Amino acid sequence: MPRARTTYAETFEHVKDLMQDARGGAVDLAASQPYIEAIIKSLGRNGDALLSLTKLRRCDKYAYTHSVNVAIFSVAYAHYLGLPENKLHLVGLAGLFHDFGKIFIPQAILDAPRKLTSAERDIMQAHVLLGYNHLVKEKDIRPEVLQGVMQHHEKYNGSGYPNRLRGSKISIYGLILSLSDHYDALSSKRVYKEPMPANVALAVMYKMREEAWAPGYVERFIKMMGVYPVGTPVLLSNGERGAVCHSNPEYPTLPKVMIALNPAGRPVPPRLRDLREHPGLDIERSLTGNDAEMLDVGMLLSHA
Ligand SMILES: [Fe+2]
Incomplete structure (x- = not known):
């Protein structure tokens, strides 16, 4: 990186x-x-x-x-x-x-x-x-x-x-x-x-x-x-928010996501979720505007 x-x-x-x-x-x-x-x-x-x-x-x-x-x-x-x-x-x-x-x-x-x-x-x-x-x-x-x-x-x-x-x-x-x-x-x-x-x-x-x-x-x-390219800010189905940091070419809708905010919207230390390893957890939607700006994508990617 x-x-x-x-x-x-x-x-x-x-x-x-x-x-x-x-x-x-x-x-x-x-x-x-x-x-x-x-x-x-x-x-x-x-x-x-x-x-x-x-x-x-x-x-x-x-x-x-x-x-x-x-x-x-x-x-x-x-x-x-x-x-x-x-x-x-x-x-x-x-x-x-x-x-x-x-x-x-x-x-x-x-x-x-x-x-x-x-x-x-x-x-x-x-x-x-x-x-x-x-x-x-x-x-x-x-x-x-x-x-x-x-x-x-x-x-x-x-x-x-x-x-x-x-x-x-x-x-x-x-x-x-x-x-x-x-x-x-x-x-x-x-x-x-x-x-x-x-x-x-x-x-x-x-x-x-x-x-x-x-x-x-x-x-x-x-x-x-990938359906969600690297760097895309996303909301997960469990309410966590983060940025896509690696694509999984075989599973384009299940990339690796670096989490920044917990479901309550509070900052947490960056942690990686490989969505392939969490059955039932997926991407709800990509984030835009203020929701996206609350995430420091550059910082999150540097942890990847
Ligand atoms: Fe042009």
Whole structure:
């Protein structure tokens, strides 16, 4: 967990620097390689540790945490799908740079606390081409990275943008990026919206499956994340509250939970409940708003 924390923090600082420095200038893609390498290694050591850190996002730093999180989810999912290691690097880079074009979009549009007008939506959607046009100038950039960036808002039924690609015209890179991007966007807090609990975000994505993604891909994404992904604050059926700290892939609804509050709502020293070992005890629901904020998820995960 401490090593995963270092990997996350260093990648975050790297993304912040590259997005702040990049306006107008060149992007040094090679400089990002060691960070992707560290993400791949960290996921290989303990996938839950790095994935759990994506839950500790800071709303005011969304542009940076979102890029790091999408890179992490994309690499994890590409690995889950069986892509070879050299492709994991490309997926990771595409994740870090997928929304690069947003550095050219006015902050007032990025953070607008309301529905965008159609003119504003056009400007917002231009981030894909703006990012692509900037990155394509890099001499060593690989086509897979550009595909991921260019296709992360395309949809299986052809209703996406910018090229309204349909079906198999969308590459595996676009597909992986789109799933990771949706999941992080839905489950993140923004200035204009509360975060969706991770299990609710996955349920919303499942409903979108026919329009948005090739058959079977969202199902596998959910299987990888677990029905209650690591870091989800939950209420157990006995009234205890805590955070999911390990998934049980064979029993996706029965993860390990680190308990913080007893049924009376009083704090208790963190203790681990493996729901597989407690017949009859299960997750009542995920927690939101104040109920979720009463739990220090970061502290609980550090005990896992
Ligand atoms: Fe985007």
